[in-house]
Amino acid sequence: MPACSLKRSHLELVSSLILIFQMFLIFFFTFHTETRILPRSRRNDTNPGPQRHDPSCYLKEKLEKHNMPIIHSIFADPVKNQVVAVGVRFWFERWHEEMFYCEFHGPRGGLFIQLTDPILKDYQRFGATAQYVLVLICPIPKPLIGVQKSMLTLRRTSNTSLAYENITVCQSQPHGGKKRYLSMCTMLKDMDAAVPPWLDYHRHLGIEHVYIYDNSRTSTLNQTVRRYLDSGFLTIIPWAHVHSPGKTYLEVQIAHENDCLWRNRYRTDWMIKIDVDEFLQPMDSSMPSIPDVLRKYTVVMDSIGSLRIQNWFFCRGWNQTRRHHHESVFERNQYRRREPTPVNMGRDKAVVRPTNVHFFKIHGVKLGGDTITLSPLTEIRMVHYRGDNKLHSGFRCSDKRPVKDSSMCRLWAKIKEFSLNVKEPNGIHCT
Numbered sequence: 001m002p003a004c005s006l007k008r009s010h011l012e013l014v015s016s017l018i019l020i021f022q023m024f025l026i027f028f029f030t031f032h033t034e035t036r037i038l039p040r041s042r043r044n045d046t047n048p049g050p051q052r053h054d055p056s057c058y059l060k061e062k063l064e065k066h067n068m069p070i071i072h073s074i075f076a077d078p079v080k081n082q083v084v085a086v087g088v089r090f091w092f093e094r095w096h097e098e099m100f101y102c103e104f105h106g107p108r109g110g111l112f113i114q115l116t117d118p119i120l121k122d123y124q125r126f127g128a129t130a131q132y133v134l135v136l137i138c139p140i141p142k143p144l145i146g147v148q149k150s151m152l153t154l155r156r157t158s159n160t161s162l163a164y165e166n167i168t169v170c171q172s173q174p175h176g177g178k179k180r181y182l183s184m185c186t187m188l189k190d191m192d193a194a195v196p197p198w199l200d201y202h203r204h205l206g207i208e209h210v211y212i213y214d215n216s217r218t219s220t221l222n223q224t225v226r227r228y229l230d231s232g233f234l235t236i237i238p239w240a241h242v243h244s245p246g247k248t249y250l251e252v253q254i255a256h257e258n259d260c261l262w263r264n265r266y267r268t269d270w271m272i273k274i275d276v277d278e279f280l281q282p283m284d285s286s287m288p289s290i291p292d293v294l295r296k297y298t299v300v301m302d303s304i305g306s307l308r309i310q311n312w313f314f315c316r317g318w319n320q321t322r323r324h325h326h327e328s329v330f331e332r333n334q335y336r337r338r339e340p341t342p343v344n345m346g347r348d349k350a351v352v353r354p355t356n357v358h359f360f361k362i363h364g365v366k367l368g369g370d371t372i373t374l375s376p377l378t379e380i381r382m383v384h385y386r387g388d389n390k391l392h393s394g395f396r397c398s399d400k401r402p403v404k405d406s407s408m409c410r411l412w413a414k415i416k417e418f419s420l421n422v423k424e425p426n427g428i429h430c431t
Ligand SMILES: *[C@@H]1O[C@H](CO)[C@@H](O)[C@H](O)[C@H]1NC(C)=O
Pocket: 042, 043, 044, 047
């Protein structure tokens, strides 16, 4: 063995011993601790049950306090037995230099202290306003492993009067829950009408479950999508977070993405991350569903972070008037740009492998496995109806003649078993 690596492993050994010793001291002298093992029968880790959605398991409002990091989400990872907290930070904050106590409130007043380090030094920035993330991980004390819901206090070590106290922490998935192959998550704000077609379309193409982070001001979404909730296809997460002064809405978006990916890490093989004006279209008729295309990548699933999907803008025809009052997004937009948006222009979206991603930002994996780009001509493209998003209602394909493309309209007609005759009650007009 070369001398330098011998030396390094010695150093590592010494520093781990020091850390273990510190934890020992903290554990025994700083706080009164109690270690009692819950008998297995009292733990609820054998109850798969239906995955009932408990809103208290999410931070509807982010945690925010002077001299504490902003935390957007916190939950227990049942596979690695650790609590994960995801937050964001300003460029000038140096949380990676601080240590935190995770104080787990056990049953009957027991307290278990673990020490943690915000492990991420994120020097990567994205967009015009730099956005940085913070991921904090605490091992769950043995006696609390498998407990579905517990209480945690997160405390700074350098000043123990600074803390978030008594945060509810839920296990991100009940043991025994069946793993899904393909799920999807998004965040939206007051866009109820767009949701049902978006869900129907993707359900037909092989998505098994959808998570919507609802950032709306008025909460009518659960009524609009009731049948999807009742059938277990959809989970709505109340997500009333607002961005911090000096940051943009991207803060809230990045936070929901990382919450979604971390929380569902072991619940789904693949996670699609797109908006509700975006639709994934498989391009090879011999592989008509999205999972059909993803299965081509099974051999690299253990290593890759994501599959990149290229954006393709669709739009209205010039001088287009409304055809009939049921007109859908697919009928309105039967033109597209001549070319897809090139990669890395801030328009890509991704199908993510949650277990291989530490940190995701909007258009791609920032820390994690590699990305493979799918062909928008022969594999999957992202049909982007930007003009249907009320924030961009003036959007036109471009002044260079757009191309007629009614493939999405025809696919929609097939999904809904609509007739291609607008004069019939369920008729649809694909040009
Ligand atoms: C386990 O779950 C059952 C029902 O799901 C509940 O009645 C019981 O109180 C739970 N036990 C513990 C220890 O949380």
